[in-house]
Amino acid sequence: MxxxxxxxxxxxxxxxxxxxxxxxxxxxxxxxxxxxxxxxxxxxxxxxxxxxxxxxxxxxxxxxxxxxxxxxxxxxxxxxxxxxxxxxxxxxxxxxxxxxxxxxxxxxxxxxxxxxxxxxxxxxxxxxxxIFALTHNYTAHPLISEARALVRAGRLGAIRKVLVEYAQGWLAGSLEKTGQKQAAWRTDPAQAGASCCMGDIGTHAANLAEHVTGLPIESLAADLSTFVPGRQLDDDGSVLLRFRGGAKGALVASQIMVGCENGLRLRVYGEKAGLEWSQEEPNTLVLRHPDRPAELLRTGQGYLSADAKSGARVPPGHPEGYLEAFANIYTRVAAAIRDPKAPRDFPGIDDGLRGMAFINACVESSAKNAAWVKVG
Ligand SMILES: NC(=O)c1ccc[n+]([C@@H]2O[C@H](COP(=O)([O-])OP(=O)(O)OC[C@H]3O[C@@H](n4cnc5c(N)ncnc54)[C@H](O)[C@@H]3O)[C@@H](O)[C@H]2O)c1
Known part of the structure; x- marks a missing residue:
């Protein structure tokens, strides 16, 4: 083709x-x-x-x-x-x-x-x-597909607790003042929007939590900070989350956690089991049980769901990660363009609108001293 x-x-x-x-x-x-x-x-x-x-x-x-x-x-x-x-x-x-x-x-x-x-x-x-695709690339990791499939199949039971964090340290100093262009536009409201940290990486974390659990964040209480003097937008935030159906959680996104690289980590706990995944170790998904040792699920293994298997390209143990997850989105979009009946299993406009509502809610809540506000 x-x-x-x-x-x-x-x-x-x-x-x-x-x-x-x-x-x-x-x-x-x-x-x-x-x-x-x-x-x-x-x-x-x-x-x-x-x-x-x-x-x-x-x-x-x-x-x-x-x-x-x-x-x-x-x-x-x-x-x-x-x-x-x-x-x-x-x-x-x-x-x-x-x-x-x-x-x-x-x-x-x-x-x-x-x-x-x-x-x-x-x-x-x-x-x-x-077709409109939005590259929330982390959703396309094979083990995120597995995590979502496990939640959908009821293996965790009703979801109770969701913890998601995205820890970076690259904006711990005034990098934007050195002319570094990625830092310069991300800290400029005219180019970044209403938020730096929450817009840049908080949206990835919120999207990942909603994608895996299938539960929209209904309301939140956010405490955003600007630690670096002279910066116009947030570089750190802690957010309490309430999901549809009663699950509760917390999201921490920060760009001033010195030494942290791309520490995106998701933990989801239901009535029956729990899941833990980290994007810096994306080929392992931990499945926790109440009555026996945890299982380590691995990318590329035959026991995974069809969606998770289709997102891997090489045998288990050969690391796959960031670039391959992006590639999965491109491959799925190509399939949808070629065949209108193909599943649109990639993030799109609804994810984008949820992200904008999340940013808005964080900024509004923080301005009201971390009051609870609705998302969207
Ligand atoms: N999904 C992810 O993991 C991820 C990671 C990084 C960035 N992003 C997103 O990607 C986007 C770009 O981020 P980046 O870090 O690559 O920024 P960047 O500053 O490295 O690159 C931006 C590019 O846009 C170009 N540009 C600016 N104005 C233009 C214009 N008028 N016409 C044509 N080109 C123009 C710049 O010259 C530059 O080449 C942002 O929206 C960012 O949020 C997503």
């Missing part, structure tokens, strides 16, 4: 996640990069285009020019999807324009800058009939 051609917006020189998307998209040979607007200047965009072997006419100009140019190509030549990997404030304008020009969209999280623009995008997606 021929690979699906795509454009990329963002992912220019020195960018972080654009290259991750390109590797992931290429992993299963379902996608082929054909052009893009990779940076805010045409020169830097062409620099990336040249490094990727693209013709200058497929990598020059602004993102608006890039979409207009592509839309004029014949159906055989033109891209079918646009990948958005820019700072947050550009996600929704780019996605709206891409949908209008007839492209499917794969966008990184968070959805955008506000709930209102998220709703505008949701309406545009529904009207377009195009």
């Amino acid at each position: 021929p690979a699906l051609p795509y454009l990329m917006l963002g992912g220019g020189p020195g960018a972080f996640i654009g290259a991750v998307h390109r590797i992931a998209a290429a992993m299963d040979q379902h996608w082929r990069l054909v052009g893009g607007s990779f940076a805010s200047t045409s020169e830097r965009s062409r620099e990336t285009g040249a490094a990727l072997g693209l013709a200058p006419e497929r990598s020059s100009g602004t993102w608006q020019e890039c979409l207009a140019r592509e839309a004029k190509l014949s159906a055989e030549e033109r891209a079918v999807a646009v990948v958005i990997v820019t700072p947050n404030h550009l996600h929704v304008p780019m996605a709206l324009a891409a949908l209008k020009a007839g492209f499917h969209v794969i966008c990184d999280k968070p959805l955008g800058g506000s709930v209102a623009e998220g709703k505008e995008l949701a309406a545009a997606i529904a009207a377009s009939g195009r």
Whole structure:
């Protein structure tokens, strides 16, 4: 089957996640990069285009020019999807324009800058009939699929307690003042939105908790902090959670936990069993029982559910992780584009809207001295 051609917006020189998307998209040979607007200047965009072997006419100009140019190509030549990997404030304008020009969209999280623009995008997606995927990549780890399958099958019983944390330390100092661009835009409200830490990594944690348990967070009480002097947005937060059906929990997201890397960890406990998973050790899922030793479930093993098995590429014991989880999303989106009846088993607009509601609720609650507020 021929690979699906795509454009990329963002992912220019020195960018972080654009290259991750390109590797992931290429992993299963379902996608082929054909052009893009990779940076805010045409020169830097062409620099990336040249490094990727693209013709200058497929990598020059602004993102608006890039979409207009592509839309004029014949159906055989033109891209079918646009990948958005820019700072947050550009996600929704780019996605709206891409949908209008007839492209499917794969966008990184968070959805955008506000709930209102998220709703505008949701309406545009529904009207377009195009696919919109949001790369909450952690949901596509094989053992997260297993965790979700175990919860759905009732193996944990009714869920009572959910603890999720995302611990980073990279913003423990004033990195943004050194010109480090990932830090600069994440701490700028005009580009990041209403939150730094909760928008950047808190949304991943909340999404993972909801994805595995199948339970929406109904209300929360958040205590956000800005520890680094002069910073405009939060760099740390502790949040109490109440889930639909009565489960309770806590979410800690922080970018000032010195020395921590990407400590995303989920623990879920029901009436009958408990689950523990950590993204820094993603090939092991701990299943705890009340009356016998814990089981260690491992990526790639034959005893896993069909969903978990389909997300692994190599025999057990060969580590799979971050890049492969992204690739699973790309592969599932390709299947959905090729066959409208294929399951849409990847995160989408609803996850994006939940993320925006989560950010809003955290900011509102914290401003009210950690009062309980509804999510959405
Ligand atoms: N899912 C994940 O694990 C994950 C991880 C990191 C980042 N992200 C998300 O990905 C997005 C990008 O983050 P990043 O860390 O790669 O940022 P980055 O600063 O490294 O890269 C952003 C890129 O966007 C380009 N850009 C900016 N304005 C542009 C414009 N007008 N036209 C075209 N390109 C433009 C920049 O030149 C740069 O190349 C953010 O929304 C972030 O939240 C997700």
